[in-house]
Amino acid sequence: MQRRTLLRGAAAAVAAQAAQSFAQSSAQGYPNHAVTLIVPYAAGGNADLTARLFGDALGKALGQPVVVDNRAGGGGAIGANVVVNARPDGYTLLFSAPSVFSVTPHLVKVNYSTASVRPVCLVSKTPLVLVVKKGSRYKSLADVVTAAKAAPAGVAMGYSGLGTPNHLAMLNLEAVAQVRFNGIPYKGSGPMLQDMLAGQIEVGADQISTSRPYIESGDLIPLAVFGSKLEALPEVPSVSTLGKEPFDVTTYLGIAAPSATPDALVAALQKAAGTALQDARFTTGMTKLGALVQGGSGADYERLMRTENEFMAQMVASGRVKQE
Structure with a gap:
């Protein structure tokens, strides 16, 4: 029994040394x-x-x-x-x-x-922003929340795909505002933004990096920031105005x-x-x-x-x- 234990210990030591040598040689030529x-x-x-x-x-x-x-x-x-x-x-x-x-x-x-x-x-x-198309009936974050409370799952919100930070942002807003949205997952921000500009959906959760050109052109209006307020959008409130945010989105x-x-x-x-x-x-x-x-x-x-x-x-x- 003692001999088998010693052999197993020796084998483990040899394996560990071999792994370390492989790692070192891999890193040297990497x-x-x-x-x-x-x-x-x-x-x-x-x-x-x-x-x-x-x-x-x-x-x-x-x-x-x-x-x-x-x-x-x-x-x-x-x-x-x-x-x-x-x-x-x-x-x-x-x-x-x-x-x-x-x-x-x-x-x-x-x-x-x-x-x-x-x-x-x-x-x-x-940063992520909540955006709507120019001319939308929603003029503020409060408008979106009020509409969602009046018609649970009646407000369609687009996001760039299941499991993405954009999806997480929508869930975060639901938790903070105690509402439910009709979440519409897309295969990326591009298709979601095109549908929004075409009037197919009313609200979207998107990164500022992809929405920014449309915000600057006036085609999209930012209603809220998912997280801390942005220096680039000083007039746009944070979802934290609705209550304590569960985490940084x-x-x-x-x-x-x-x-x-x-x-x-x-x-x-x-x-x-x-x-x-x-x-x-x-x-x-x-x-x-x-x-x-x-x-x-x-x-x-x-x-x-x-x-x-x-x-x-x-x-x-x-x-x-x-x-x-």
């Missing part, structure tokens, strides 16, 4: 070819635009091309599945909001969990890797990401989008996942959210 950023959302949206800006900067920092690959669908689950099942070698990464792991599993059936991924870092944050984006990715590779990625976040072209591009550079550790990404997961668990328990 990367030696292109890195792929999987974006689990449609092209043209906030995450896609940010990923392409950041990918260019990250590629310069790594010394290898960074390719953005859109794999939209399933509330981000399709893209997430690609990454969690990829080799943990640092060449296939996810660029997304933490909600892909904390919100989507409460809405659709997925084959992964928060344990399937290793958060690497945060990259950006983008600002859109955070970052990088995540397969759960078995070695520490040395994660450290190499974090170092390169830190350099990329200071890239002048990236920071200028983010300013033009109306988004903010937001560095943060893997622990920060994980904290956001945990907070969102707890909120969604409450929504499920209350009956406000059901898995499809």
Whole structure:
């Protein structure tokens, strides 16, 4: 018995040493070819635009091309599945909001969990706004809430897909205002905004980065900000005027890797990401989008996942959210 215990201990030590050696050698030669950023959302949206800006900067920092690959669908689950099942070698990464792991599993059936991924870092944050078409009967946040209270599920609100931060923003507003909306999920902000401009839906929850051109042209009117008030929209109130917000619904984006990715590779990625976040072209591009550079550790990404997961668990328990 003692001999078997010693042998098992020796085998475990050899395995651990081999894993450490592999990680060190992988990091030393990393990367030696292109890195792929999987974006689990449609092209043209906030995450896609940010990923392409950041990918260019990250590629310069790594010394290898960074390719953005859109794999939209399933509330981000399709893209997430690609990454969690990829080799943990640092060449296939996810660029997304933490909600892909904390919100989507409460809405659709997925084959992964928060344990399937290793958060690497945060990259950006983008405020969300509640918008209506020019000439809408809704002139204020109070108008929207009053209408929703008068006709439960009668006010159609568009958002960019199940499990997205936009969906989370709508659920947040429902919780704060104690109302229900007729939520309409789209495959990205682009289709949702086109339907809004065409008069197909009345209200939308969207990132300022994609709504901004229409706000500046006067075609869309912002009625509220999901989070802190914006310096760029000083007259637009926060949903916090309705009561205490359950959590921050600002859109955070970052990088995540397969759960078995070695520490040395994660450290190499974090170092390169830190350099990329200071890239002048990236920071200028983010300013033009109306988004903010937001560095943060893997622990920060994980904290956001945990907070969102707890909120969604409450929504499920209350009956406000059901898995499809």
